[in-house]
Amino acid sequence: MVYRQLTLKDIAKELNTSITTVSRALNDHPSISQKMKKRVIDLAKELDYHPNPIAVSLLKSRSYTIGVIIPEIAHNFFSIVMGGIEDTAIQAGYNVMFCLSKESLEREINVINTLIYSRIDGLLIAPTKETTSYKHFEAVLKKRIPLIFFDRYCADVPVSKVLVDDYNGAFKAVSHLIATGCKRIAHIAGPENLSNSKQRLLGYLDALKKFNMLFDSDLLINCDLTKESALECTRRLIGLTHLPDAIFTYNSSIAFEGMVMVKDRGLKIPRDIAFVGFANEPIISYIEPQLTTIIQPAYQIGQEAAKLFFDQANSTQEPFIPQTKILESQLVIRSSSRKV
Amino acid sequence: MVYRQLTLKDIAKELNTSITTVSRALNDHPSISQKMKKRVIDLAKELDYHPNPIAVSLLKSRSYTIGVIIPEIAHNFFSIVMGGIEDTAIQAGYNVMFCLSKESLEREINVINTLIYSRIDGLLIAPTKETTSYKHFEAVLKKRIPLIFFDRYCADVPVSKVLVDDYNGAFKAVSHLIATGCKRIAHIAGPENLSNSKQRLLGYLDALKKFNMLFDSDLLINCDLTKESALECTRRLIGLTHLPDAIFTYNSSIAFEGMVMVKDRGLKIPRDIAFVGFANEPIISYIEPQLTTIIQPAYQIGQEAAKLFFDQANSTQEPFIPQTKILESQLVIRSSSRKV
DNA sequence: TTAATTCACGCAAACCTTTGCGTTGATTAA
């Protein structure tokens, strides 16, 4: 025996009136008498009536669901972004479907298709490190589904995005290291085609330039975000005949791995080598000395991404002009870098 | 201008036939000619037609969506469980809506209501540590929504559940410590009303009993799962005049915090104090010595939870008889406990 | 008192799909 949900019809029958009247009373439509309105609302509350969102969706041709794709859930950063998106979406009456791309382009394409078939009203995504082909995004755009990038973006796709000020973050980090007297500052960058990795690299280079420091290509290495790669990068840096005296890393996990290795080799942090990471991961509180980092407003990124979607969904502008929001990052100085 | 999705009507018009015929061709209904079937399928593929899941939902009175509530996303364990649930659900044509309770009963009640109003077909949940009142679950059951507990459960609610063999896991852990010569084994337990905490405590007590070791109530403390509490528990244990020589913790994060403090005080692990944790969190690979743990088949828990839902959803049995699946845990010996 | 206006409500269509039943034309059996 299938359980039947309560419908407008049930309320209408109970009150000897029509479905229309009940609907109008609940949506406070003007042409309804106060008396009837009260009767309906009272009964609806008593019976705990809630409209069937599926029927509404069908009628409005909207699913009131947005899709969100993140590369990895284990990253504290993305967990918090998720929270920001979800809270904002739910408040606006939208549901959220989360999917993981696991940094794989193939999987990204698959989940996008799944989401499209589910008739999502919008798609918020931080693309994978492998995402260099953009056809799958065009499929989204062709269906007029608002697309928003957050944290990472693809330059060739003209859509709204919310980003962290990676460039200035990196610039601040390196400037700080220079101010504390570091002369040979290495950078372990992220994957080459990741937008935020590019920006952080630029910030690094420009800071060096501004303070008239020579760029040494031995001090720049790309990491593919695995633990092994992080260790390998660090190994190469501390294997140089002319050691770096500071390492600025693409993210804090890399810094963490690096610090563990550096300490193992008997080097002192920050005396021999200073460290600055990017983003607050919980692990960084588990190592001594505490890691100096650039922190990102993760929750706010989620909020803003959701808001950008609402802006676009409610816009009558045609075609919609994409917006870009850039949120400030902040340098938090701890003990892994020297005092000024 | 709203973008119109492709419908059966469009295909029917193009082929000069009826909606019914198109629908039947695509769902390979018997009463349809091979020729017509091929024409329809070819065109549908060419136009990339996919049925509107919202219309199907309305017709079938099913949302093909299951709700999942977890206490905390930051836990590696729950992230992996999520993956298991999602993969299994999607494969079966279901979507998943994830929500966080953040270990708060109030929030748990809220998200359950949100999910009910979204017309989920089933609810998988790991209740919060605060969940002692069960009214909100009864609301779910009254609406005939299959409810499944995973990892944690409420004894008073008669529904299917998939659990880890917490009792035997703890028993194995403590037996191992005893086998390596530990005489004073402390236990930092989880919140008192958490089902798996109770089970692990029982395993601890029974292992002591089996090997004729006295239970010392000084060696048993409850932790509320915050970092501060973990530190406080450890502080109390190593402040005892008669020190413990081993600490078995409710989870690995507590063990981690404990190890950091113990090392700080100049005690050697495992020589002075051995440690055994529960579950593999990534942080445990970041400390020396490596933590001995009981590992849980997290992905499989997710899979089984989803399967239990499908069992119930497809069952004609009335009333449905709840099932309980208990998955084995495994002791992985590393260097934080002594050699036998 | 009559005509014009306003108020309060109901009918029916639309959103898209699936499916029971009826209909048509062709094929088979008697």
Add this chain to the structure above:
DNA sequence: TTAATCAACGCAAAGGTTTGCGTGAATTAA
């Protein structure tokens, strides 16, 4: 040849909601 069977397809309803339009009654203006 006639009756019975069957294959192949279409009609229409159902699922629950919102909304344009129409209608009757009550109110106001003349």
